[in-house]
Amino acid sequence: MNITGMIFCYLVIAWFVCWWPFNENSSWLKNSHYAYVVYFYLPHNKEENLHLGIVNDLQSCNALALDFANSKRLSTSEWGYVCCKITSTSNCAAKER
Numbered sequence: 745m746n747i748t749g750m751i752f753c754y755l756v757i758a759w760f761v762c763w764w765p766f767n768e769n770s771s772w773l774k775n776s777h778y779a780y781v782v783y784f785y786l787p788h789n790k791e792e793n794l795h796l797g798i799v800n801d802l803q804s805c806n807a808l809a810l811d812f813a814n815s816k817r818l819s820t821s822e823w824g825y826v827c828c829k830i831t832s833t834s835n836c837a838a839k840e841r
Contacts, residue, residue, distance in 0.1 A: 780827040781835060782808050787824060802827055802840060 782805045783793040796812055799805050809825035816823075828836035 779830045780805050780840070781830060783826045783828065784809055784812055785824050785826070786822065793826070796825075798830070799827075806841075 780799050782796040784796050785793045796808050805827035813823045827840045829838040831837040
């Protein structure tokens with residue numbers, strides 16, 4: 745099979761399984777081009793968020809929140825966090841965890 749045939753097969757399979765590697769929702773590209781603001785909160789006071797910093801991916805967001813909670817000796821049920829995606833138009837275009 746030549747390269748043209750391989751590309752054609754890839755495109756047909758990608759179309760059927762709805763997997764496009766350069767789509768914004770693609771899992772391996774997701775979050776790779778964004779920065780995130782990390783907000784930490786206590787469940788009894790969700791109105792008051794503590795800004796922990798800015799990170800480059802969701803794994804770092806989780807790690808920063810977890811490290812902060814561990815430093816304060818909080819159990820898992822005593823805290824939460826939100827990662828806000830930074831875009832050119834917003835400091836919280838999308839909230840993720």
